[in-house]
Amino acid sequence: MATLELRNVNKTYGAGLPDTLKNIELSIKDGEFLILVGPSGCGKSTLMNCIAGLENITGGAIMIDDQDVSGMSPKDRDIAMVFQSYALYPTMSVRENIEFGLKIRKMPQSAIDEEVARVAKLLQIEHLLNRKPGQLSGGQQQRVAMGRALARRPKIYLFDEPLSNLDAKLRVEMRTEMKLMHQRLKTTTVYVTHDQIEAMTLGDKVAVMKDGIIQQFGTPKQIYNDPANLFVASFIGSPPMNFIGLRLKRQDGRLMAVLDSGQARCELPLGMQDAGLEDRDVIVGIRPEQIIVAAQEPNGLPTLRAEVTVTEPTGPDTLVFVQLNGVKVCCRLAPDTAPQVGESLNLQFDPAKVLLFDAQTGERLGVSLPAQNTLGDNVAQFKGR
Amino acid sequence: MNSTAAFRKVSPFDALQRWLPKLVLAPSMFIVLVGFYGYILWTFVLSFTRSTFLPNYTWAGLAQYQRLFENDRWWVASKNLLVFGGLFIGITLVIGVTLAVLLDQRIRREGFIRTIYLYPMALSMIVTGTAWKWLLNPGMGLDKLLRDWGWEGFRLDWLIDPDRVVYCLVIAAVWQASGFIMAMFLAGLRGVDQSIIRAAQIDGASLPRIYWKVVLPSLRPVFFSAVMILAHIAIKSFDLVAAMTAGGPGYSSDLPAMFMYSFTFSRGQMGMGSASAILMLGAILAIIVPYLYSELRAKRND
Amino acid sequence: MTSLVGKRSLSLSRIAIYALLMFAVLLYLVPLVVMLLTSFKTPEDISTGNLLSWPSVITGIGWVKAWATVDGYFWNSIKITVPAVLASTAIGALNGYVLSMWRFRGSQLFFGLLLFGCFLPFQTVLLPASFTLGKMGLASTTTGLVIVHIVYGLAFTTLFFRNYYVSIPDALVKAARLDGAGFFTIFRRIILPMSTPIIMVCLIWQFTQIWNDFLFGVVFSSGDSQPITVALNNLVNTSTGVKEYNVDMAAAMIAGLPTLLVYVVAGKYFVRGLTAGAVKG
Numbered sequence: 001m002a003t004l005e006l007r008n009v010n011k012t013y014g015a016g017l018p019d020t021l022k023n024i025e026l027s028i029k030d031g032e033f034l035i036l037v038g039p040s041g042c043g044k045s046t047l048m049n050c051i052a053g054l055e056n057i058t059g060g061a062i063m064i065d066d067q068d069v070s071g072m073s074p075k076d077r078d079i080a081m082v083f084q085s086y087a088l089y090p091t092m093s094v095r096e097n098i099e100f101g102l103k104i105r106k107m108p109q110s111a112i113d114e115e116v117a118r119v120a121k122l123l124q125i126e127h128l129l130n131r132k133p134g135q136l137s138g139g140q141q142q143r144v145a146m147g148r149a150l151a152r153r154p155k156i157y158l159f160d161e162p163l164s165n166l167d168a169k170l171r172v173e174m175r176t177e178m179k180l181m182h183q184r185l186k187t188t189t190v191y192v193t194h195d196q197i198e199a200m201t202l203g204d205k206v207a208v209m210k211d212g213i214i215q216q217f218g219t220p221k222q223i224y225n226d227p228a229n230l231f232v233a234s235f236i237g238s239p240p241m242n243f244i245g246l247r248l249k250r251q252d253g254r255l256m257a258v259l260d261s262g263q264a265r266c267e268l269p270l271g272m273q274d275a276g277l278e279d280r281d282v283i284v285g286i287r288p289e290q291i292i293v294a295a296q297e298p299n300g301l302p303t304l305r306a307e308v309t310v311t312e313p314t315g316p317d318t319l320v321f322v323q324l325n326g327v328k329v330c331c332r333l334a335p336d337t338a339p340q341v342g343e344s345l346n347l348q349f350d351p352a353k354v355l356l357f358d359a360q361t362g363e364r365l366g367v368s369l370p371a372q373n374t375l376g377d378n379v380a381q382f383k384g385r
Numbered sequence: 386m387n388s389t390a391a392f393r394k395v396s397p398f399d400a401l402q403r404w405l406p407k408l409v410l411a412p413s414m415f416i417v418l419v420g421f422y423g424y425i426l427w428t429f430v431l432s433f434t435r436s437t438f439l440p441n442y443t444w445a446g447l448a449q450y451q452r453l454f455e456n457d458r459w460w461v462a463s464k465n466l467l468v469f470g471g472l473f474i475g476i477t478l479v480i481g482v483t484l485a486v487l488l489d490q491r492i493r494r495e496g497f498i499r500t501i502y503l504y505p506m507a508l509s510m511i512v513t514g515t516a517w518k519w520l521l522n523p524g525m526g527l528d529k530l531l532r533d534w535g536w537e538g539f540r541l542d543w544l545i546d547p548d549r550v551v552y553c554l555v556i557a558a559v560w561q562a563s564g565f566i567m568a569m570f571l572a573g574l575r576g577v578d579q580s581i582i583r584a585a586q587i588d589g590a591s592l593p594r595i596y597w598k599v600v601l602p603s604l605r606p607v608f609f610s611a612v613m614i615l616a617h618i619a620i621k622s623f624d625l626v627a628a629m630t631a632g633g634p635g636y637s638s639d640l641p642a643m644f645m646y647s648f649t650f651s652r653g654q655m656g657m658g659s660a661s662a663i664l665m666l667g668a669i670l671a672i673i674v675p676y677l678y679s680e681l682r683a684k685r686n687d
Numbered sequence: 688m689t690s691l692v693g694k695r696s697l698s699l700s701r702i703a704i705y706a707l708l709m710f711a712v713l714l715y716l717v718p719l720v721v722m723l724l725t726s727f728k729t730p731e732d733i734s735t736g737n738l739l740s741w742p743s744v745i746t747g748i749g750w751v752k753a754w755a756t757v758d759g760y761f762w763n764s765i766k767i768t769v770p771a772v773l774a775s776t777a778i779g780a781l782n783g784y785v786l787s788m789w790r791f792r793g794s795q796l797f798f799g800l801l802l803f804g805c806f807l808p809f810q811t812v813l814l815p816a817s818f819t820l821g822k823m824g825l826a827s828t829t830t831g832l833v834i835v836h837i838v839y840g841l842a843f844t845t846l847f848f849r850n851y852y853v854s855i856p857d858a859l860v861k862a863a864r865l866d867g868a869g870f871f872t873i874f875r876r877i878i879l880p881m882s883t884p885i886i887m888v889c890l891i892w893q894f895t896q897i898w899n900d901f902l903f904g905v906v907f908s909s910g911d912s913q914p915i916t917v918a919l920n921n922l923v924n925t926s927t928g929v930k931e932y933n934v935d936m937a938a939a940m941i942a943g944l945p946t947l948l949v950y951v952v953a954g955k956y957f958v959r960g961l962t963a964g965a966v967k968g
Binding site: 049052054073074075079080081083084085086087088089090091100101104105148152 | 858861862863864865881
């Protein structure tokens with residue numbers, strides 16, 4: 001097991017072409033599970049290939065266990081990878097697939113057999129050892145691919161969207177299994193996905209990427225509660241955060257956001273006193289679960305009466321849509337409190353949880369780090385563009 | 386973060402591995418550059434020299450090309466190529482497409498029939514030419530057969546008729562290549578999107594109409610490929626001429642490829658021969674380049 | 688298209704279709720039948736009968752004479768074809784492997800140049816090639832012909848393998864590299880075992896092309912080193928003496944049988960080769 005550190009990693013495919021990876025900085029401790037998440041084309045797979053040594057970096061350094069591996073070939077970096085398509089060798093049996101890397105490293109056959117047995121038991125594929133990949137189901141192939149990686153006992157495991165090819169139900173099952181396995185084996189892992197649920201549930205640390213830049217690096221909780229910019233806020237969370245563009249007003253020395261539902265208005269007092277924020281185009285961000293039905297007794301929190309335009313019952317919740325400031329806003333309510341379409345209901349907001357973003361740059365406005373210390377060995381870095 | 390010495394070690398094994406792909410490709414690259422493009426250049430140069438029996442690098446300007454244009458045999462060969470090429474491509478396409486459409490109708494023993502249509506492609510053009518030379522033998526071939534079968538006075542002496550001998554070449558070539566075109570189109574037909582056809586059926590179109598108006602137009606790329614390949618075969622036709630007619634009677638069935646061989650190797654006119662080869666290259670380029678260009682443009686558009 | 692014709696009943700149109708197809712079958716088979724028939728006749732039968740008349744006595748003298756004439760040349764063809772097929776296939780496989788999985792700057796350009804070479808009219812290289820062979824002391828030898836066939840077969844064999852290999856996901860090669868395998872190990876243990884179909888196509892295609900070749904044979908060989916196609920043409924087109932059509936046809940059969948047999952046995956690979964080359968890649 002090992003630590004991984006990326007220092008100012010850059011990558012271009014050629015002079016004149018835009019950078020695929022720009023100034024990537026992150027580091028994880030021994031045994032941590034790092035998630036690289038982002039939309040297609042954000043550079044996460046490229047970054048993974050660079051960590052593996054399958055592609056060269058044009059600037060910066062990759063350190064594994066404080067050793068610069070940037071110039072090393074893949075096989076010298078002691079890394080194992082599980083691919084989205086599993087990449088099992090089609091003409092070899094499952095056993096031969098798992099043995100392949102060990103044989104190249106000239107392990108004695110008895111040791112190889114032990115490893116194969118260990119891994120097969122761990123992943124419950126003992127009965128499949130003599131089959132060829134073509135004879136296996138998707139889930140079985142995925143396990144064999146993991147077995148091939150586990151048998152190598154590498155310093156770092158890389159997973160490139162390993163669950164994307166599975167159907168939804170199997171995906172959820174395998175997700176839990178992966179988490180369990182990580183808890184048991186405590187392997188340093190880098191995991192690429194475009195699925196933000198996987199990012200939230202599996203990771204110790206998450207790096208959200210867009211256009212080759214790390215938008216934010218931190219724990220899932222930090223990413224969720226304290227997004228650094230509009231992109232991170234919109235990417236993580238399902239259903240996504242509501243965004244309302246408006247101009248702040250200054251009233252009685254306090255900054256206000258005014259929400260208008262068509263039937264009524266309410267004012268959200270925002271804590272920041274920063275000068276220069278009023279009369280500026282901002283975007284207010286509120287997560288659907290932060291809008292609740294107002295309590296019977298007034299409790300000092302701002303409330304607003306709004307008409308329901310659409311309801312989507314999902315089972316565990318009902319998503320209720322209202323129009324605020326001309327924008328469709330989603331509220332996540334408990335099914336029994338949800339009204340019908342056309343009815344009006346009293347919504348309540350918690351200004352402390354409301355986030356502000358600059359309308360032009362998307363940057364988060366007003367530093368509002370929660371009380372918990374986010375600084376530690378791994379600094380939560382806010383990078384946005 | 387404490388850093389240790391950042392060393393970038395590249396083992397000799399890795400260095401070799403990085404060069405290995407290039408090393409493996411190198412001999413072929415050399416062969417292609419020399420044996421393909423280098424030699425073309427050499428021939429190109431020769432066409433501007435005074436070479437006859439042996440290469441002679443005295444500059445002759447466009448003299449060889451001039452001689453070509455003044456050479457009646459070359460004109461005959463070129464005209465023959467147009468006639469032969471046109472007929473060959475046209476007839477082969479018609480037969481190939483027809484057979485493909487027929488075979489597409491869920492025929493029993495389709496595989497067996499296909500095998501028969503295609504076997505001529507496995508034969509050398511020399512064998513084909515020899516067989517058809519015998520079949521078209523004036524007096525002992527098809528005409529005798531048909532006379533014996535009752536068609537009195539039937540004559541088929543195209544093979545010795547200077548005006549009609551080219552048609553003999555066409556017959557043999559069509560026989561050889563039409564199976565191939567059939568295979569191409571059959572594969573294309575099998576790849577046609579079913580839903581378009583069903584839509585046409587619902588619209589009430591009849592089967593022949595569907596083929597003519599919907600299916601065949603969608604096979605335009607296959608048409609272009611087929612025309613390209615057939616044109617290529619036509620321009621390179623040498624074996625067939627050598628076997629069937631040797632260019633005769635006289636040189637009335639000559640084709641450029643035969644001309645080139647004859648003048649270069651038999652008549653000791655390397656300069657003229659080279660010039661004719663370059664013109665042949667020009668003809669092929671004239672066909673491929675627009676095709677490739679339109680292909681690339683199509684790819685860029687979608 | 689199979690959904691169009693619902694019932695396989697014996698409607699008039701279906702009868703017409705089958706009739707047309709059968710007629711075409713006859714047309715394709717007639718030359719072969721005639722060749723065979725003629726080869727087993729005596730010269731007297733040939734001059735008295737017609738193309739399809741049954742021989743009064745079935746004799747093999749045509750074949751005996753034909754074999755006596757083309758014997759050595761048949762073996763020449765084998766000496767030329769076998770090494771050339773094997774070598775061009777092997778080189779094509781390695782080239783295809785590099786071009787599809789180990790791309791580097793310039794490799795795409797090379798592939799383009801190679802592709803263009805598939806369209807080459809060989810007339811443009813005949814003279815320089817013969818000069819070179821002469822300088823190497825290989826003019827008029829079977830070895831020289833082998834080299835020529837390898838050189839000019841490279842374009843096609845590389846094309847076959849490259850087009851086949853690009854459909855292999857490169858995650859496979861990445862996984863192998865991470866497992867520690869090098870260039871040749873990956874080729875030998877992973878790619879090659881997967882290549883059986885395309886190897887068959889290439890071998891059969893090359894065999895047919897090289898065995899059937901005439902142009903290179905007539906230019907680069909003479910006398911004892913000629914392949915059978917050249918020998919056949921010489922035999923058939925000599926204008927001296929009485930024409931013995933039975934011998935001519937028998938010789939043509941001898942020349943054509945090997946590729947015909949290969950076609951009958953492994954035809955599907957041949958067809959795949961045809962269509963693979965045709966569908967522009």
